[in-house]
Structures are given as structure tokens and as C-alpha cells.
Amino acid sequence: MDNHLLLTILVLPIIGTLILIFIRENRVSIIKSVAAIICGLQLWIIIQLLTSFDKTVSYLQFAEHINWINLLNIDFIIGINGINLLYLALAGIVFFTTVFISWRIENQQKSFFILLLLLNGGITGVLIAFDLFLFLMFYGLTLFAMFILVTLFSPQSANFQTGHFGVKALVSFCLIMIGTLIVNNQNPGFGFNLVTFAQNPGLPANVSNAGFILFLIGFLIIAPVFPFHSWLAAAVHETITPVSILLLALFSQIGIFGILHILFPLFPGHAVQSAILFAILGLIGALYYAFSVFSISNFKKIVLYFAGYLNAFVLLGLSALLAIKFQTPDAAFTGLNGAIILSTASGLITLLLLLLPKAYQSVIKDDAINGNRWQLKFMILLVLLAGLGLPGFLIFIGQYLCLSGAFCQISTRIISIFALSGLILIGVQFFRIIRAIIRPDNRFDFFVKTTEIQNEKIIMPMIIIILLLLGIFPESILKYLNQSIDNLMELLTILR
Amino acid sequence: MNNFDSLPFFIPEIILIFNVFLLLLFPDLRRKNILFLLKVFILLNLAIACLVNLAYMPGMPLGLFFNNFARDPFAGLFSSILLGLFLILNIDKLRRLEERINIDCLINELICLTASILLVKANSMTAFFLCVGLIFISYTTHYYVFNRKIADNYAILVIQALIFGLLFFVFWFIYGLFGSLYFNSIDPASALLRHNPATGCYIILLLTLGFGLYGIVLPFYFLHRGKEMLTEFRNSTYFIALMALFGSLIRLSYRLFSEQSNAVEVSRLIGLFSACLMVCVMIGANLYYLKKKTAANLIITALIIHYSMTIIAIIADTADTVSAAIYLMLSSVLIFAGIASLPDNENATILKKVLLTIFYLGLIGLPGTSGFIARFLLIKSLIDAGISLWIITCALLFSLPLTFYFMREIINLQKKRIIQVNTRQLYCMPTLLALYTILSGIFWEPLFELITESIVFFK
Numbered sequence: 009m010d011n012h013l014l015l016t017i018l019v020l021p022i023i024g025t026l027i028l029i030f031i032r033e034n035r036v037s038i039i040k041s042v043a044a045i046i047c048g049l050q051l052w053i054i055i056q057l058l059t060s061f062d063k064t065v066s067y068l069q070f071a072e073h074i075n076w077i078n079l080l081n082i083d084f085i086i087g088i089n090g091i092n093l094l095y096l097a098l099a100g101i102v103f104f105t106t107v108f109i110s111w112r113i114e115n116q117q118k119s120f121f122i123l124l125l126l127l128n129g130g131i132t133g134v135l136i137a138f139d140l141f142l143f144l145m146f147y148g149l150t151l152f153a154m155f156i157l158v159t160l161f162s163p164q165s166a167n168f169q170t171g172h173f174g175v176k177a178l179v180s181f182c183l184i185m186i187g188t189l190i191v192n193n194q195n196p197g198f199g200f201n202l203v204t205f206a207q208n209p210g211l212p213a214n215v216s217n218a219g220f221i222l223f224l225i226g227f228l229i230i231a232p233v234f235p236f237h238s239w240l241a242a243a244v245h246e247t248i249t250p251v252s253i254l255l256l257a258l259f260s261q262i263g264i265f266g267i268l269h270i271l272f273p274l275f276p277g278h279a280v281q282s283a284i285l286f287a288i289l290g291l292i293g294a295l296y297y298a299f300s301v302f303s304i305s306n307f308k309k310i311v312l313y314f315a316g317y318l319n320a321f322v323l324l325g326l327s328a329l330l331a332i333k334f335q336t337p338d339a340a341f342t343g344l345n346g347a348i349i350l351s352t353a354s355g356l357i358t359l360l361l362l363l364l365p366k367a368y369q370s371v372i373k374d375d376a377i378n379g380n381r382w383q384l385k386f387m388i389l390l391v392l393l394a395g396l397g398l399p400g401f402l403i404f405i406g407q408y409l410c411l412s413g414a415f416c417q418i419s420t421r422i423i424s425i426f427a428l429s430g431l432i433l434i435g436v437q438f439f440r441i442i443r444a445i446i447r448p449d450n451r452f453d454f455f456v457k458t459t460e461i462q463n464e465k466i467i468m469p470m471i472i473i474i475l476l477l478l479g480i481f482p483e484s485i486l487k488y489l490n491q492s493i494d495n496l497m498e499l500l501t502i503l504r
Numbered sequence: 505m506n507n508f509d510s511l512p513f514f515i516p517e518i519i520l521i522f523n524v525f526l527l528l529l530f531p532d533l534r535r536k537n538i539l540f541l542l543k544v545f546i547l548l549n550l551a552i553a554c555l556v557n558l559a560y561m562p563g564m565p566l567g568l569f570f571n572n573f574a575r576d577p578f579a580g581l582f583s584s585i586l587l588g589l590f591l592i593l594n595i596d597k598l599r600r601l602e603e604r605i606n607i608d609c610l611i612n613e614l615i616c617l618t619a620s621i622l623l624v625k626a627n628s629m630t631a632f633f634l635c636v637g638l639i640f641i642s643y644t645t646h647y648y649v650f651n652r653k654i655a656d657n658y659a660i661l662v663i664q665a666l667i668f669g670l671l672f673f674v675f676w677f678i679y680g681l682f683g684s685l686y687f688n689s690i691d692p693a694s695a696l697l698r699h700n701p702a703t704g705c706y707i708i709l710l711l712t713l714g715f716g717l718y719g720i721v722l723p724f725y726f727l728h729r730g731k732e733m734l735t736e737f738r739n740s741t742y743f744i745a746l747m748a749l750f751g752s753l754i755r756l757s758y759r760l761f762s763e764q765s766n767a768v769e770v771s772r773l774i775g776l777f778s779a780c781l782m783v784c785v786m787i788g789a790n791l792y793y794l795k796k797k798t799a800a801n802l803i804i805t806a807l808i809i810h811y812s813m814t815i816i817a818i819i820a821d822t823a824d825t826v827s828a829a830i831y832l833m834l835s836s837v838l839i840f841a842g843i844a845s846l847p848d849n850e851n852a853t854i855l856k857k858v859l860l861t862i863f864y865l866g867l868i869g870l871p872g873t874s875g876f877i878a879r880f881l882l883i884k885s886l887i888d889a890g891i892s893l894w895i896i897t898c899a900l901l902f903s904l905p906l907t908f909y910f911m912r913e914i915i916n917l918q919k920k921r922i923i924q925v926n927t928r929q930l931y932c933m934p935t936l937l938a939l940y941t942i943l944s945g946i947f948w949e950p951l952f953e954l955i956t957e958s959i960v961f962f963k
Contacts, residue, residue: 145871182900189887
């Protein structure tokens with residue numbers, strides 16, 4: 009049974025999609041139930057994976073290796089290590105909660121849930137694929153499902169914005185495809201096997217330069233990191249909240265995951281050499297997003313720029329790789345740990361923040377009818393403070409590790425200090441929001457359609473508890489990462 | 505081989521001509537039983553012709569009719585593809601043979617098919633022009649019968665005359681260089697071209713212009729006129745002739761720019777030139793397309809872009825690039841054929857929506873469809889062949905607007921209201937083609953291997 013757990017979570021959403029296609033459009037409750045069962049089963053299997061994952065070994069676990077296309081040496085290789093498992097857990101939580109959040113979605117329910125499951129299949133495939141061709145296939149599927157979701161659930165007037173997102177996604181796909189092919193071209197005997205390429209990265213300088221740039225831009229577009237961020241505001245703001253959640257909490261994390269999962273193992277030398285580039289991109293991104301958050305009153309826009317800020321912070325964590333160059337790999341190890349934890353935590357916190365407008369509306373409504381609802385207000389307060397990096401929450405651990413990794417070198421230390429100044433602006437804005445919630449005024453626009461978000465009162469506390477528990481006991485999450493990051497560090501140190 | 509020895513290898517063509525006579529002799533059949541028998545007989549004949557072609561695929565290549573035609577795996581495979589394509593596009597006409605217009609149409613298209621099969625086998629310039637002439641006559645006749653607009657007819661005639669003239673010039677130019685009318689005698693091409701790569705570029709320019717006029721300029725013309733090309737595509741003459749010309753270009757270019765050790769540098773220069781040329785065509789197609797965004801225009805632009813990509817691959821001239829080019833062209837043409845064979849009414853039935861979505865996804869190149877694997881193989885082979893990475897990136901990026909607008913089209917399609925119409929029979933062939941689009945995206949290896957085997961003997 010254990011051996012096929014990964015295959016099962018990959019196949020489940022695809023089966024679910026096929027089932028939904030054959031259910032009539034007016035049977036909405038059956039459609040929603042099927043989607044919930046599929047995502048629930050998937051989450052249950054992910055929990056099984058988490059409990060039976062051996063944290064003491066560094067090799068791929070639950071792996072399946074099937075010869076697929078002999079002509080091009082393409083293999084069907086899926087498996088997980090600590091890094092993949094964390095992102096898989098994030099995906100499981102986000103998909104499961106999105107089904108319940110969008111329980112009373114108004115129009116085109118069938119299309120929504122079909123695309124949700126298709127996206128689920130695509131993202132799951134991306135997260136567990138260890139063959140570049142397989143990765144590319146699932147990546148294409150993910151981009152396609154995401155684009156259709158965004159376009160279908162945005163108003164007609166937002167055609168330009170959604171189109172912008174589509175074009176950026178396609179450019180990212182093309183760059184990664186060409187990158188994959190030029191890597192394969194150098195060693196056709198390796199096929200597309202990521203593990204083999206990672207262990208033998210002897211690519212000629214010009215090829216690895218081109219490959220690194222292509223993969224890097226491809227993933228940065230999706231992340232979305234400044235200056236490739238323009239689709240973020242365009243697509244996220246226009247679409248409905250459940251789709252925004254998928255975009256911000258999950259889709260944008262795929263870019264960071266791609267950098268860790270593909271870019272670093274394939275081009276270890278370039279990764280270390282260009283660590284300073286990550287720091288600079290992180291600094292510019294952090295300041296840009298912080299100023300954007302500070303100057304905007306629309307809450308949804310604040311959240312999307314805040315998500316961008318967190319991703320910029322993740323880049324600061326990745327810039328700790330510079331320490332390898334100066335023979336202090338421990339700092340790089342800490343930075344990588346921080347980047348992964350912050351990336352997954354930012355997915356969860358973005359989900360919470362996007363649910364917040366509905367909770368705020370409930371507060372306003374309840375204030376008028378029943379008097380003061382302090383429980384809900386306290387929960388909103390907690391979400392905002394957790395986002396800011398309140399000690400005790402997972403975001404704090406991620407930010408702390410990222411900074412302590414980056415602080416080990418003088419150049420990245422200075423950059424990080426400047427980047428941290430952005431946090432002050434964000435803090436000011438978040439405290440203004442807190443004030444607006446405690447003493448309601450019209451300063452901020454919390455508008456959201458009531459049908460767009462459902463069950464937020466159940467989902468929000470659950471995710472807050474997860475963030476709090478993991479923040480108090482970070483060792484439980486670090487244990488999963490230790491061996492995988494050790495492995496990655498070995499590649500980066502020896503093969504660079 | 506001499507005339508009599510060669511005859512058995514032309515059985516498929518003889519069968520096709522026999523069918524033409526059959527349709528000419530019995531144009532006014534009204535009795536249902538005999539009509540049914542005739543339909544079955546024609547279908548049987550087509551199947552036999554296809555099987556005979558496939559049977560001729562293996563074995564040593566042979567020169568027929570004093571080397572004017574060739575019998576080889578490549579010709580066998582391409583002839584079978586053409587016959588299959590004919591069947592797909594004409595099954596509806598065969599079904600409704602009681603209508604006189606369908607008989608006239610079929611006669612014309614059978615002649616075009618015969619000429620196209622001969623063109624794929626043509627191994628000399630004389631044979632080439634005989635076949636091209638016959639194809640153009642049948643295409644023009646077809647167009648004159650079914651299109652009453654004088655301006656269009658005149659334009660079609662002018663374009664065809666241009667193609668004929670250009671190809672005539674380039675072929676005589678090649679004859680002047682190599683001193684032979686036979687394609688398989690152009691062996692020392694690389695040595696000659698090495699002295700002056702500009703000569704190769706000049707030949708490429710003329711060849712791509714000549715062949716491209718049919719694959720690119722003709723659709724451009726329709727695009728410019730704002731005509732609904734879908735109805736135009738419904739007759740098989742365009743697609744079959746396009747595929748035949750494409751096959752002939754492969755046969756010729758393999759001889760002209762053969763991959764020999766001393767010619768690699770020349771091939772690279774020529775490849776670069778042709779790739780730049782085709783990227784320009786793609787930019788042009790995008791600019792034209794942006795003027796008017798209808799589904800029909802999208803399909804024509806897709807055809808132009810795919811054709812441009814395949815020409816880059818053919819000139820890159822390795823076994824892999826040519827195989828990938830054939831695979832992409834086959835995949836595209838079958839998708840176009842699928843779209844064209846859908847009932848041409850405004851009603852959006854569920855089946856029509858599903859089939860159109862699959863075809864569009866195939867044209868986009870969604871993973872899991874034949875379109876994705878075709879593009880992937882093509883780009884992979886181009887990188888392996890050493891074509892400049894920037895050119896490949898540009899070619900791929902210029903195909904993006906099209907992909908994007910196809911995605912939009914899919915979304916618009918989902919928003920259309922569904923009307924229940926009972927026309928199941930009409931969806932038989934498109935359904936098969938949609939299945940092909942999906943299955944060949946997953947199990948593509950056997951077909952690709954067959955294509956590779958069919959061209960390996962060239963080297």
C-alpha cells in the first residue's frame with residue numbers, strides 16, 4: 009500500500025475530474041461532494057505520508073520509477089523528500105479548504121470544481137515529479153487550469169488583466185521547456201532524470217549559463233518576483249476570492265519550489281554565484297511591495313502585495329547561499345530552512361488574510377445586531393499579527409531563519425537591513441487595519457461578495473492553530489527538512 | 505526499372521483512377537441498393553489502395569519509370585497518410601453520394617489525391633511538375649465550381665501560377681548547379697554549396713517561397729480577405745496537396761542539404777537563414793491575425809505558424825528534425841481536418857463543444873495531446889541539431905499569442921448555450937480524430953518510430 013501512496017494522490021484528482029465531467033450541471037451538491045471527498049482523501053493520504061516519512065534518511069521516499077518512453081529516455085519518476093513533502097502538505101490543506109470556502113459559489117459551479125481538481129492534479133504532479141519531462145507536463149497542465157480558472161471567474165471587463173496573466177504563464181512555460189531541452193541535449197543518455205542530472209552536473213559553461221537564466225526567469229515569473237510581478241495585481245485583484253487563494257497561497261509558491269527543486273540541483277555553481285542576485289531581487293521586491301502595501305486602501309490588494317513581500321523575503325533567505333562561497337555552510341543551511349518554512353507559511357497566512365474581509369463583514373453585522381463579537385475580532389487580530397511575524401507563529405520562525413542566514417555575510421547583511429525597513433511600513437499599515445477593525449471606519453475597503461467565501465469561521469481557527477503549533481514547536485517541521493537540505497547543501501558545496 | 509516492371513508499384517494510383525471512371529460512368533444512380541454497393545466498393549478500393557501502399561513500405565528503395573518516381577518507405581508512409589486524410593475529409597460526401605454535387609466533388613478530389621500520391625513518389629523534376637500541374641488544375645477546377653467570386657478565383661489562379669513559376673525557376677537553378685534532373689543524383693550538393701553558402705540560402709529562399717506560397721501565402725490571402733477558411737478547408741484538395749508538397753520538399757531538401765561531415769558549417773548557415781526567414785513569417789502571421797480575431801482566422805494563423813516551424817526543422821536536416829516536422833504537420837493537419845469535418849452550423853451541441861475543445865487544446869499544445877508532443881519533439885530536435893537557441897526561443901515565443909487566443913476561444917466556447925440537435929452520424933469522424941489527438945499525445949512512440957524508419961533510408 010505504502011508504495012503506491014504517491015501514485016494514488018496523483019491519480020485521485022484526475023479520476024475526480026473525469027467523474028465530474030459526467031455529472032449533470034444542475035446536480036451541484038453531488039459535484040461539490042465529489043470534489044470534497046477527493047480533496048479530503050488526498051489530504052488524508054498526505055497525513056499518512058507525513059506520519060510514515062522517515063526523517064533520518066536523505067534518499068527519495070515512496071518513489072515509483074517506471075520506464076515510460078524508451079525512445080527519449082523518459083521515465084515516470086515520482087517521489088518525495090522533506091522539501092516536496094512540506095509543499096505537498098501545503099497543497100493538500102489549500103485545496104481541501106478551498107473546496108469548503110467556495111461551497112456556495114454562485115455561477116458555473118461545475119466548471120469551477122472540474123478546474124479545481126485539474127489544477128490539483130497538475131500541482132500535485134509538479135510537486136512530486138523527479139523527471140523533467142514529467143514536471144513539464146504537469147507544469148503545463150497547472151498553468152492551463154489556472155489560466156482558465158482566472159479568466160472564467162473574472163469579469164468581462166478584466167479581459168486585459170487576465171490576458172496579461174495568461175501571456176506571462178505561457179512565457180514561463182516556454183522558457184522552462186527550452187531550458188529542459190538544452191539540459192537534456194548535453195547529456196542525452198541521462199534522459200530527463202532530475203536525480204541523475206543533479207549528481208552529474210558537468211554542463212559546459214555556455215549551456216549552463218543559458219539553462220540557468222531560462223529556468224530562473226521562468227520560475228521568477230510565477231513566484232512572482234519584482235520585476236516579473238505585473239500579472240499579480242492584474243489577475244488576483246480581478247478574480248473571485250477562492251481563485252485568488254489558489255493563485256497566492258499555492259500557485260505563486262510553485263515558483264519558489266521550482267527554484268529549490270530544479271534550479272539549485274541542476275545548476276549548483278550558478279546558484280551559489282548568483283546568491284547576491286537573489287538578495288538584490290529580494291531587497292527591491294521587499295521595498296516595492298512594502299511601499300505598495302503602505303499606500304493602498306483596498307484590502308485584497310494589500311494582501312496580494314503582502315504575499316509578494318513575503319516571497320521577496322524568501323529570496324533573502326535563498327541569498328544565504330553566498331555563505332557557501334565563504335566556507336560557512338551553516339549559514340546557508342539556516343537560510344534555506346528559513347526560505348522553505350517562510351514560503352509554506354506565507355501560503356497559509358495569505359489564505360487566512362484573504363478570508364479576513366468576510367470575517368470583518370460578520371463583525372460589522374454582529375456588532376449591529378448582537379453587540380460586540382470579541383472572539384471574531386480577536387481571531388482577525390491574531391491573523392494580522394501572525395502575518396506581521398508575531399513570535400510564536402510559523403511566519404516568525406521563517407523570517408528569523410531567513411535573516412539569520414542572510415546576516416552571516418556583510419553584503420547580504422546590509423541588504424537585509426534595508427529590506428527589513430519595509431516591514432516597518434507594513435507594520436504601520438497593519439496596525440491601521442487593526443484600528444479600523446476595532447473601531448470600524450471607512451478607511452479601508454473590505455468589500456467581498458458574501459457568496460464568494462463560506463465556512464471561514466471554521467477554517468480560520470484551524471489554520472491559526474496549525475501556524476501557532478508549528479511556530480511553537482518548529483523542530484517538528486525542521487526535522488522533515490534536515491536531511492533533504494543536507495543533501496541539497498552537499499550538491500551545492502561539492503559540485504559547484 | 506522500366507515501364508512494365510514499374511507498373512505493379514502503381515496499383516494504388518490505378519485503383520484511384522478506376523474509381524474516378526466509376527463515378528464518371530454512374531453519375532445518376534437513384535436505386536438505393538446499387539448506390540449502397542457503389543459506396544462500399546469505393547470504400548473497399550480506398551482501403552485496398554492504403555494496404556498496398558503500406559505493403560510497399562518495407563524493402564529496398566527502387567527507382568520506377570526510369571528513375572522518375574521512387575518506391576521507398578517514405579513514399580509508402582506518405583501515400584498512406586494522404587489516403588487516410590482523403591477518407592477522413594470525404595466520408596460525408598461518400599455517405600451522401602445520391603447528391604450530384606458530391607459526385608462531382610469526389611471526382612475532382614480523387615484526381616487531386618492521385619496526383620498528390622504521385623508527387624510524393626516523384627523523383628525527378630519532370631515528374632514533379634507533371635504532378636504539381638495536375639494538382640493545380642484540380643484545385644482550380646474545384647475552386648471555380650464552388651466559388652462564384654471572380655476576384656477570388658483570379659487570385660487563386662495568380663497564386664498558383666506564381667508557385668509554378670517560382671518552383672520552375674528554382675528547379676532549373678538546381679539543375680544548372682548539379683547537372684541532373686533527378687533528385688537522387690544531387691549528391692555532391694554539400695561540396696558545391698560549401699564554396700558559397702549564399703547559393704544555399706538563395707535556393708532556400710526560392711524553395712520556401714515556392715512551397716510556402718501554398719502553405720503560407722494561400723492561407724494569408726484568405727486571412728486578408730476575411731473569408732471563412734473553414735468552409736474552404738472542407739474540401740480535401742487543399743490539405744492533401746499541402747501534405748504532398750510538404751513530402752516532396754522533404755525529399756528534395758534531404759538531397760540538397762545532406763548532413764555530411766564537410767558540410768556541417770554550410771548546413772548551419774543555411775539553417776540559420778531559413779529559421780530567421782520563418783520567424784519573420786510567424787511575426788507576419790501574428791500581426792495579420794491581430795487585425796481580426798475570429799476562430800477561423802485563428803486556425804489559419806495556426807496553420808501558418810506550424811508550417812513555418814516545420815520548414816525550420818526540414819532545413820535543419822537531421823533525421824530527428826525531419827521526423828518531428830512530419831509528426832507536427834500530421835498532427836496539425838489531422839486536427840484541422842477534425843475541425844473542418846465538424847458540422848458547419850451555429851448550434852453548439854455538447855459533443856461539438858467537447859470535440860472543438862479537444863481540437864483547440866491539441867493546437868495549443870496542452871500536455872497529453874498530440875500538439876504538445878509534436879512541439880516538444882520539434883524543439884528538442886532543433887536544439888539537438890544545433891540551431892541557435894535565440895531563434896528557437898523567438899519561434900516559440902511568437903507562437904504564444906496564438907496559444908493565448910486559443911485559450912480565450914476555449915473559454916468563449918464554454919459560455920455558448922447548448923442546443924440539442926440529433927446529428928450523431930456527422931460526429932463520427934471528428935470523434936475519431938479527437939481520440940487520435942488524445943491517444944497520440946500519450947502513446948506517440950510507435951507512430952514517431954514509424955516516421956523515423958520511413959526517412960532513415962535517405963541517409
